[in-house]
Amino acid sequence: MEFFLLVLVSGISIGSVWGLTGLAFTAIFNASRVINFGGGEVAMVGAYAGGLFVFSGIVPIPVGLLGVIAMPIVAGFFMNRVFAEPLVKRKAPVISSVLATLAAALIISGVIGLITKFQYFQTGLIFGTKPIVLGVFSISRQYTAIIVSVVGLAFGYWFFLNKTHLGLGLQAAGIDPDMASQVGINMVRMRDLAWVVSSVIGGIAGFLAAPLLIASAVMGLPLVVYGFIGAVLGGFGYPLATLAGGIILGLFVQFFTAYISPAHTDFLVFLALMVICAYRPTGILGLKMYE
Amino acid sequence: MNTKKFKIFGYSIVLLFLLILPAFAKGNVMFLAVLGLIGGIAALGVNIFFGYCGQVNFGAAGFMAIGGYCVAFFERDLHTPYLLGLVLGIVASGLVALLVSLFLLRLRHFVLGLGTTAFGLAIYSMFAKGFTAYTHGEDGVSLNALHLFGIQAGDKFFYYVALICTILCIWISHAVRNSRVGRGMVAIAENEVAATSMGVDIDHYLRIALVLNGLLDGLAGGLLVKYLNFCSPAHFSLPYSILIFIAVVVGGAGSALGAALGGIIMFTINEVLTPLALYHTLAYGVILGAILLFMPDGIAGGIRTLSHRWSGVSRR
Numbered sequence A: 001m002e003f004f005l006l007v008l009v010s011g012i013s014i015g016s017v018w019g020l021t022g023l024a025f026t027a028i029f030n031a032s033r034v035i036n037f038g039g040g041e042v043a044m045v046g047a048y049a050g051g052l053f054v055f056s057g058i059v060p061i062p063v064g065l066l067g068v069i070a071m072p073i074v075a076g077f078f079m080n081r082v083f084a085e086p087l088v089k090r091k092a093p094v095i096s097s098v099l100a101t102l103a104a105a106l107i108i109s110g111v112i113g114l115i116t117k118f119q120y121f122q123t124g125l126i127f128g129t130k131p132i133v134l135g136v137f138s139i140s141r142q143y144t145a146i147i148v149s150v151v152g153l154a155f156g157y158w159f160f161l162n163k164t165h166l167g168l169g170l171q172a173a174g175i176d177p178d179m180a181s182q183v184g185i186n187m188v189r190m191r192d193l194a195w196v197v198s199s200v201i202g203g204i205a206g207f208l209a210a211p212l213l214i215a216s217a218v219m220g221l222p223l224v225v226y227g228f229i230g231a232v233l234g235g236f237g238y239p240l241a242t243l244a245g246g247i248i249l250g251l252f253v254q255f256f257t258a259y260i261s262p263a264h265t266d267f268l269v270f271l272a273l274m275v276i277c278a279y280r281p282t283g284i285l286g287l288k289m290y291e
Numbered sequence B: 001m002n003t004k005k006f007k008i009f010g011y012s013i014v015l016l017f018l019l020i021l022p023a024f025a026k027g028n029v030m031f032l033a034v035l036g037l038i039g040g041i042a043a044l045g046v047n048i049f050f051g052y053c054g055q056v057n058f059g060a061a062g063f064m065a066i067g068g069y070c071v072a073f074f075e076r077d078l079h080t081p082y083l084l085g086l087v088l089g090i091v092a093s094g095l096v097a098l099l100v101s102l103f104l105l106r107l108r109h110f111v112l113g114l115g116t117t118a119f120g121l122a123i124y125s126m127f128a129k130g131f132t133a134y135t136h137g138e139d140g141v142s143l144n145a146l147h148l149f150g151i152q153a154g155d156k157f158f159y160y161v162a163l164i165c166t167i168l169c170i171w172i173s174h175a176v177r178n179s180r181v182g183r184g185m186v187a188i189a190e191n192e193v194a195a196t197s198m199g200v201d202i203d204h205y206l207r208i209a210l211v212l213n214g215l216l217d218g219l220a221g222g223l224l225v226k227y228l229n230f231c232s233p234a235h236f237s238l239p240y241s242i243l244i245f246i247a248v249v250v251g252g253a254g255s256a257l258g259a260a261l262g263g264i265i266m267f268t269i270n271e272v273l274t275p276l277a278l279y280h281t282l283a284y285g286v287i288l289g290a291i292l293l294f295m296p297d298g299i300a301g302g303i304r305t306l307s308h309r310w311s312g313v314s315r316r
Helices: A002-032 A039-054 A061-089 A094-116 A141-163 A165-175 A177-182 A187-209 A220-234 A239-259 A265-279 B003-024 B029-052 B060-078 B082-104 B109-130 B155-177 B180-190 B192-197 B202-228 B238-251 B256-272 B274-294 B298-310
Strands: A132-134 A137-139
Touching: A002 A039, A002 A141, A002 A165, A002 A187, A002 A220, A002 A239, A039 A061, A039 A094, A039 A187, A039 A220, A061 A094, A061 A187, A061 B274, A094 A220, A094 B109, A094 B274, A137 A141, A141 A165, A141 A187, A141 A239, A165 A177, A165 A187, A177 A187, A220 A239, A220 A265, A220 B109, A220 B238, A239 A265, A265 B082, A265 B109, B003 B029, B003 B155, B003 B298, B029 B060, B029 B155, B029 B180, B029 B202, B029 B238, B029 B256, B060 B082, B060 B109, B060 B202, B060 B238, B082 B109, B082 B202, B109 B238, B155 B180, B155 B202, B155 B256, B180 B192, B180 B202, B192 B202, B238 B256, B238 B274, B238 B298, B256 B274, B256 B298
Parallel strands: none
Antiparallel strands: A132 A137
C-alpha cells in the first residue's frame, strides 16, 4: 500500500511537471500557432537559475526567486525576438518558425552546455528534506510543493486566459491574427506577452523539477517530448486538459515502470501514444482541437 | 551560357570531383566522405516526405535502425550474406513504414511531428532497452568486416557503393517528383483541400511517400552498420533524427540534390566535431538558425539564385 502511494505521488509530481511544460507550449500556441521546441530549454534555464541564485546563497532567497523568474524570461525573449518573430513577420510557413525555435533551443542548450561542460548538477531542495507525515504515509515536501504550485499555476493561467481582457486578446491573436489587429490588438506585443507567460511557467517548472529530473544542459529535449505528449493526450490548446494529460502520462509511466517492466516502459509509452494519436487525435478527453 | 548548359556543366564537375576523390584523399577524408554520403541517402528519404509532401518526420533514425538491426540480426544469428540482410532490412523498413502509416497519417503538421518522434523513440528504446537478447542493448552488436572475393572491402569500396546508392536515390527522387504521384505530393504540400478537390488521394500519396522514406532510410541504416562493422542504438537516437531533418532544411527542402548535399554537409560536420563534442549542439543551432533566417530555401535555393544571376537570367 505504501509503495502504491509512493508510486502514485511520484507519478502525479512528474506528471505535473510535464503538464506544466505542456502548459508553456499552450501559452505560445494559443497566441501564435507556433510550437516552441525551446520549452525544455527555458525550463533548464529555470533550473540553472535556481542553482545559481537560490541555492548558492549569494543573494537573499526572495531576490533569488526573482532571478529564477527573470532568467527564463530573458531566454524566452531571445528565442522570440531573434528567431520566431522575424519569420512570423516575413509570413513564412508556421513550420519555419517552429524549426527556428528548435534552432534557438539548440543554441541555448549548447551555450549552457559549454559553460557547464555538460556535467549534471545537483540542486538543493528548497523546502528542506523533512517529509510531511500523514498518518502512516509520508510525502516529500518537494513533491507537495510541485503539485500545489502546478495546480495553482494552471488555474491562474486558465483564469488569465479566459477571464481577463488581456487573456482574451491573446486568444484572439491566435485564432484570427488579421481580425485581431483590425480591432486594435497589437500582435507583436501579444506574441511577446505569450512568450513571457510561457517562459515564466516553463522556468518555474524547471526550477521545481530540477531535483526530480537530472538537471543538465541536455535535459530540455526529453522534457519537450514528454510535455508535448502530455499536452496532446489531454487536448492541445486547453490549459487544464493539458495539465490533466501530463498527469495521466506521469501516472502511466510510473505505474508501468514500478509494476510491469522498466525496460519496456518507453517502448510501450510511445507505441501507445502512436495509437492514441491516431484514434483520438483530439486527446483522450475529446475536446475540439484548434485548426 | 544558358541555364541548362550551366547546370550540366556544374553537375559534371561535381560528379567528376566525386569520382576521383579517392585518388587523392588522405587521412580520414574517405571515412568522412562515406558517412556523409550515407547521411545524404538518409536525408533524401526524409526529403520525399517533408520536402515534397510537407509533412514533418522526426523519426527517420527509426527507419535507419530497422535497416541496420536487420543486417546485424541476419548476419549474427542466421549467418546469411550481407547483401541478403541489406535487402531484407530495406524491405522490413518499408513494411514498418507501411504499418505505421496506418496510424500516423491520421495526423498532420506538428502533431505528426510528435507522432513520428514517438515512432523514432519507440524503435530506439525497443533496440536499446526492450529486446536485449538480440540487440545487446546499449553495447550494440559487432559485425564482421565485409569480404569480397577474399579481400577485405575498404573505404574506397564503400565510398563507391555509397556514391552509387546516393545517385540512385537522387534519380528515384527525381523520378517520383516528375511523376503523377510526385505532382500530387507537391499539391498536398501546397494545399490539402485544393489537392483533394483536384482528385488527389491524399492518404494514398502520403503512404507512398512514407514508404519511400522508410526504404531509403533503411538502406542508409544498412550501409552504415556494415561500414562501421558495428550496430548500436547510439547511431539511431532522437538527435540523429533531428540531424537528418536539419540536413534536409539546410540543403533545401523539396530539392533532391539539395537534400543530398545537406545530408553530406551535416553528417560530415557531425563527424568532424566528434572530438569537440561540447560544441555539437551549439553548432547545429547556429547552422539551422542561420539557414532559416537568411536562406529560407536552403543551400539549393541559394545556389539556384546564384546560378541564375551568373548565367544572366534575371531573378524572379
